[in-house]
Amino acid sequence: MKRHWFHFAAPSTFYHLAGRLTPWFLGLALVTGVVALYWGFFETPDRLGGSNPQKEYYRIIFVHVASAWMSMWLYIVVAAWSAIGLVFNTRLSYMMAISVAPTGALFTFLALFTGSFWGKPSWGTWWDWDPRLTSELVLFFLYVGYLALHSAIDDARRADRAAALLAIVGLVTVPIIFWSINCPDPNQCAALHQRSSMSDIDGNILFGMLGLTFAFWMYSFATSFMRVRSIILERETDTAWVAEVIDREAPR
Amino acid sequence: MFRTFMVIVRRDVTLAMRRRTDVLTTLFFFVIVASLFPLGIGSEREMLRFLGPGVVWVAALLASMLALERLFASDYADGTLEQMLLTPQPLSILVLGKVFAHWLLTGLPLVLIAPLIGLQYHLEGTSLAVMAAALLVGTPVLSLIGAIGAALTLGLRGGGILLSLLVLPLYIPVLVYGSGAVTVSAIDVADVQPFMALLGAFLILALAFSPLATAAALRISLE
Numbered sequence: 498m499k500r501h502w503f504h505f506a507a508p509s510t511f512y513h514l515a516g517r518l519t520p521w522f523l524g525l526a527l528v529t530g531v532v533a534l535y536w537g538f539f540e541t542p543d544r545l546g547g548s549n550p551q552k553e554y555y556r557i558i559f560v561h562v563a564s565a566w567m568s569m570w571l572y573i574v575v576a577a578w579s580a581i582g583l584v585f586n587t588r589l590s591y592m593m594a595i596s597v598a599p600t601g602a603l604f605t606f607l608a609l610f611t612g613s614f615w616g617k618p619s620w621g622t623w624w625d626w627d628p629r630l631t632s633e634l635v636l637f638f639l640y641v642g643y644l645a646l647h648s649a650i651d652d653a654r655r656a657d658r659a660a661a662l663l664a665i666v667g668l669v670t671v672p673i674i675f676w677s678i679n680c681p682d683p684n685q686c687a688a689l690h691q692r693s694s695m696s697d698i699d700g701n702i703l704f705g706m707l708g709l710t711f712a713f714w715m716y717s718f719a720t721s722f723m724r725v726r727s728i729i730l731e732r733e734t735d736t737a738w739v740a741e742v743i744d745r746e747a748p749r
Numbered sequence: 750m751f752r753t754f755m756v757i758v759r760r761d762v763t764l765a766m767r768r769r770t771d772v773l774t775t776l777f778f779f780v781i782v783a784s785l786f787p788l789g790i791g792s793e794r795e796m797l798r799f800l801g802p803g804v805v806w807v808a809a810l811l812a813s814m815l816a817l818e819r820l821f822a823s824d825y826a827d828g829t830l831e832q833m834l835l836t837p838q839p840l841s842i843l844v845l846g847k848v849f850a851h852w853l854l855t856g857l858p859l860v861l862i863a864p865l866i867g868l869q870y871h872l873e874g875t876s877l878a879v880m881a882a883a884l885l886v887g888t889p890v891l892s893l894i895g896a897i898g899a900a901l902t903l904g905l906r907g908g909g910i911l912l913s914l915l916v917l918p919l920y921i922p923v924l925v926y927g928s929g930a931v932t933v934s935a936i937d938v939a940d941v942q943p944f945m946a947l948l949g950a951f952l953i954l955a956l957a958f959s960p961l962a963t964a965a966a967l968r969i970s971l972e
Contacts, residue, residue: 638918645914649905658969659901663915666897666962673922673951 506587508729509738515722522722526715533559533708541701557615558702563710565608568636571601571717575643576668579661589725591657592732594664595647596724600717602640608633635674639667653732753838757846758853764823765854771819775855776862779812783866794871801870802931805880806887808866809859810920813888816855817895817916818909820847821967825903831971840967841960848896848960849889856888872931879934879941886948887927893952893959894919900966922951 505511537559575594582590612630613623624630646663650656733739765772786804787797824830824847833843863884864877872880898916902908930944 635918635921638914642915642918645911646901649902649907649911655969655972659966662897662962662966662969663901666919669958670919670922673954674918 503587506589508589508592508733509736511589512726512729512742515726519719519722519726522715522719526712526719529708529715530712533705533712536701536708537705541705542699554615554618557611559705559709561608561611561615562706563713564604564611565633566710567713567717568601568605568608568633570714571597571604572636572640572664572668572671575601576664579664582657582661583665588657588732589729591661592725592728593721594661595644595657596721596728597717598640598643598647599724600720602637602644604713604717605633605637605640609637632671632674636671639671643667750839750842753842754846754849757843758850761847761850762853765850772854772858775812775816776858778815779808779859780862780866782808782811784869787869797870798872798935801867801872802876802880802928804870805863805866805931806884806924806928809863809884809888810891810917810924812859813855813891814895814913814916814920815909816851817892817899817912820851820896820899821903825971830967834967834971840964844896844900844963844967845956845960848892848963851896852889852892856884856892859888860884873935875938876931876934879938880931883927883930883945883948886945886952887923890923890948890951890955891920893955894923896963897959897966900963900970903967903970923948926951 505514537556541556575598578590578594578597581587582594609630612633616625617623643660643664647656647660650659730739730742783805786800790796790800821830824833834840836843860881864881867877867880895912895916898912898919901915902912905911926944926947930941930948933940933944
């Protein structure tokens, strides 16, 4: 069966595809999430070495790092869908962008929230103006600005395009903001996040982190698809295919 | 193209000069905000000198943000803006002219009054000069970035508060290096150079890209 690659760019066909895919993503998120959390809680060492050994509370890392990664990745996804929307003028791209954004904002908040609970035992403070904390906070502001602008405009077409432009402007300024906060000389400002790389991480811990990141990613797919389905229904209320869908699903 | 630019600048300045209160309110807002801080945090000399650069910059940020709402509002209300979109001249040049005029009327007065505010915070002579120079390079960036937000929120209810939500996070780099330059100048003036260079880089980047983005935003808002 051969199909044109724009086939699923039509909201009417994508609605059904998203509906069929959602349970799969949700299931994957649940299974990998449970496995990764089990691994993180029971199969990893109960203290991390170094001059200042981190005890049990380091396990926050599994949620903290995974949600921080997802928060940044989802912002790129939002900006990418926005750019595709502006270039190809496809309505569904905008709908995807606006349905991914709330999940991204949620993960940004989660990263900040879990970070402060980790910061309290290990740094002795809930909050510090550490470069990464600050840039994550700015990322949260960008998400909030994006969502606020979209919901402030009543006309759907203008809301989509204006928010898309804002997302792209935000993406361009993110590196500048990041480097301005993350000053070039690490001795001058308090950097509480040490430089690290994947190869420095213990294999056991890396497995848990990557597992939970995968789970969060699948969760993002599932929630975005659920959200985009309701947005499609809202926007296409007057079309025949929506009437058909409602007719079919109403008796149940 | 330069003529178009100058025509827009002259027009906007003339219009603003007929209603001078708009220009003065921004200036006095800046002065009042900067004067409120010593009342709130106490007036010890050392503390004020320490806080001065940051407070002046935050006040400048807020003042230039509040002035943004008027950048396109009156032209939008009487339909001039739509006519501008229809002209054969490139919209980004027209936008650049409007932003430049807006900066002349709201940004430049801040630059000129800032040394006086600095005196209230017991800053030294070199710091005052550096502050004026940093504001001179930094405030145009604020106007240029803010223009994008002003164009996006054109004609929306509650536009002003929404505008602050969109624009203030994008102002952070200018704030960091602008107040950084003043803080550093109190120790050694030679250290100011990298800060000024980065502010200059922001200005060039903003000059190149912001008019394009603003023009695109105006087209979205007015279609």
